[in-house]
Amino acid sequence: MDLIDILTSAAFWAAAIRIASPLIFATMGELICERAxxxxxxxxxxxxxxxxAGWIAVWAGLPLWGGVAVAFAAGMAFxxxxxxxxxxxxxxxxVVGIGVTLLATSLTFYTYRVVLPEVSSPPKIEAFQPFEVPILSQIPLIGPAFFAQTPLTYAAFLLVIAVxxxxxxxxxxxAVRAAGENPQAVAAQGLSVTAIRMGAVIVGSGFMAVGGAFLTLSAFDSFFFDMVNGRGWICIALVVFGAWKPGKALLGAVLFAAFDALQIRLQQTPIGAVVPYQLFLMMPYILSILALVVMSRRAEVPAALMVTFNKGER
Amino acid sequence: MRLEPIANPGILRRLGPPALAIAGSFLVASLLALIAGGNPFAVFGAILKGAAGSKFALLETLNRATPLIFTGLAVAVAFRARLWNIGAEAQLYAGAVVTVMLGTGALHWPSLPLLVVIGVTAMLAGALLLLIPALLKTRFGVDEVVTTLLFNFIFLLFVSYLLEGPLKDPMGMGWPKSARLIPEARLPRIIDGLRLHWGFVLALVSALVLWVINTRTTLGFEMRAVGQNAEAARFAGIPVTRVILKTALLSGGLAALAGFSEVAGLKGSLTLDLSPGYGYTGIVVAMLALLHPLGVVVAALFVAAIFVGADAMSRALGVPSYLADIMLASALLMMVLAILLSKFRVVRD
Structure with missing residues (x-):
């Protein structure tokens, strides 16, 4: 299969959008935190x-959107x-971030073993099905690629607009942006920097969790231990790549997902026969590092990112 | 609320909160054990018995502590200089790869010089692996947390490629596994008949050496100055960039020794499951040790005991062994809070 053939096929772009969706949710979540x-x-x-959380809630009988809500709540708790x-x-x-990642991961695995002690393969659920948007899905190429996705994918794009x-x-x-740029000014306005930042982290974490839930409720229909597999770290790189702007971050996520979809397809071409498959699997991570290096030159990083704010301190 | 520095914290103020943090992690684990239907006393009894109840259990704990001392030291030296090396996992594998490349027959030397050359080369490999993110940090300002994390995934895929390609054992029945080390390249046991190898001694010596570096050398002083306040250090004429790069070399080298010691001392060959996350657990070890090299030894023994004990407890009582991971993650979070509370007091306003 030719590269041109791949890049002009609706199936390829449909896959890219699908792969991008969890990244979009989590990237928006991280972006909200970092802007604050x-x-x-x-x-x-x-x-x-x-x-x-999303998957186990649906398995326990909740509707799919109920699962999304449970995931969001779990994210907010962390x-x-x-x-x-x-x-x-x-x-x-x-240190706190690494600690929360270790805690959330181990709590999840522990709960899984407690709830499902004797299963060798995790049970499946009835996942979100693609929904064809009337009229729009009939457009050649663009229709099947963008408008025949699951509702959760549409929600991801709506989230970008909302954010x-x-x-x-x-x-x-x-107020959120000011808390990340100039917290002293926010405090001078009589607003609580602490409240704004905490709110941003709580809500942002909720969206990260929904990004995770996309994997179990839409992309697949079950939960596996290593299914997130570094996607979170990639989203951190995507926020930098997107210069902390929602639109650019969305573009980055889709571009990144397109590369990911491309490497999967390239593995099946004559190139894939000579190049070890591990090199293809490395590409997303290498690409993230390259993006970080390239963007660092003109990064518009929030001025007070990682700067703690103590009231009364100047 | 506001934080107010305490001028002269007493002994109770300095040691109380860290002790409470450890107690807190036991409390968290007890509650979760109850949820899973286990009696906390039985659970911790089984953990203690599994970690130290017999000669075999105790040796297993010491063996498990060995790689954790190395990765704990690697993280401690880096964090002290505020170089956030989360890539000890990859650096561990770099050391393991070098051990297999040199130790499976490429060099036919007597044991001692061979082991020295392998150990030094392994350290070099780990050091160089961390030098890349460190350079990206100092040259381009790229956050090393993300790059070292991403390197973990990249390097593990590289090891997977090596084990299915150039380093694959031709006699391995198709498993992705390296050939076995030649006998000269194995770290011998300290005492015949006891399953504990010289890697453990090397780990203790490394901790001692790092303690000397920290307290008795210019580099040790510079690393701390850079960690406390890089701007002030630069102003005081300390070559901050070079100190960060030296810290990276030291940290990566220490983490690589974990891989060397695991392959040459314990396993004898390399597989993809050599490390069950020793690089990440090293972060917990280092934080519990308050980044002190000798404290790392104590913390690594504690963490290893929890892990080894939890495995035995899980087999006996059916409470998932992930309880150990939860306990350590909560201990990490509570310990960073405790360190703060031993220096500051919370004031309501």
């Missing part, structure tokens, strides 16, 4: 917890933990 000034390295573990330690106590965001609108068009968004 908090680096959230709990993302990887929160995605694991979200993937499990977000509250992260926020409490990193914002009012001002502990190292690096952009809130961040740039509302007083709340202004």
């Amino acid at each position: 000034g908090v680096l959230n390295l709990g993302i990887e573990g929160i995605m694991v917890a979200g993937a499990f 977000g509250l933990l992260h926020a409490t330690l990193s914002v009012p106590f001002g502990l190292s965001q690096h 952009a609108l809130v961040l740039y068009r509302t007083p709340l968004g202004l």
Whole structure:
């Protein structure tokens, strides 16, 4: 199969959008945290917890959207933990984040074993099915690629619009951005930097968990221990790549997913026969590092990212 | 609320919160054990028995502590200089790969020089692996947390390629596994008949050496100065970039020794499951040790005992062994909070 053939096929772009969806949720979550000034390295573990929480809730009888809500709530709980330690106590965001990832991951695996002690393969659920948007899905190429996805994918794109609108068009968004740029000014306005930052971390963590839940409720129909597999760390790179802007981050996620979809397909071409498959699997991670290096030159990093704020301190 | 520094914290103020953090992690684990239907006393009894109840159990704990001392030291030296090396896992595998490349017959030397050359080369490999993210940090300002994490995934895929390609054991019945080391390349047991190898002694010596570096050398002083306040260190004429790079070399080298010791001392060959996350657990070890090299030895023994004990407990009582991971993750979070509370007091306003 030719490269041109791959890039012009609807199936390829449909796969790219599908692969991008969990990344979009989690990237938006991380972006919200970082715009408020908090680096959230709990993302990887929160995605694991979200993937499990959403799936187990649906397995226990909740509707699919109920599963999404449970995942969101689980993410918020870990977000509250992260926020409490990193914002009012001002502990190292690096250490707290790694700790939250370790805790969320181990709690998830423990709960899995407690709830399902004797299963060799995890039970399956009835996952989200593709929904063809009337009229739009009939457009050649674009229709089947973009408008025959599952509802959760549409929700991911709507989330980007919502995040952009809130961040740039509302007083709340202004306060969040200011908390990440100039917390002293926020405090001078009589607003609580602590409350804004904690709120951003809690809500952002909720979206990370929904990103995880996309894997179990939409992309697949079951939960596996290593299914998140570094996606959280990739999302951190995507936020940098997107220069902390929702639209650019979305573009980055889709581009990244397209590369991922491409490497899967290239493995089946004559190139894949000579190049070891591990090299293809490495590409997403290498690409993330390259993106970080390239973007670092003109990064517009929030000025107060990772800067703790103590009231009364100048 | 506000945080107020305590001028002269007493002994109770300095040691109380860390002790409470350890107690807290036991409490968390007890609650979760109850949820899983286990009696906490029975659970911790089984963990203690599994970790130290017999000569075999005790040796298993010491063996498990060995790689954790190395990765704990690697993290401790890096974190002290505020170089966030989360890539000890990859550096461990770098050391393991070098051990297999040199130790399976490439060099036919007497044991001692062979082991020295393998150990030094392994350290070099780990050091170089961390040098890349460190350079990306100092040259481009790229956050090393993310790059070292991503390197873990990249390097593990590289090891997977090696084990299915160049390093694959031709006699391995198709399993992705390296050939076995030649006898000269194995770290011998300390005492005949006891399943404990010289890697454990090497780990203790490494901790001692790092303690000397930290307290008695210029580099040790510079690393701490950079960690406390890089700007002030630069102002005081300390070559911050070079100190960070030296720290990276030291940290990566220490983590690589974990891989060397596991392959040459314990396993004798390399597989993809050589490390069940020793690189990440090293972070917990280092934080529990308050980044002190000698404390790392104690913390590694504690963490190893929990892991070894939890495996035995899980077999006996059916409570999932992930209880150990939860306990250590919560201990990590509570310990960072405890360190803060031993220096600051919380004031309501």
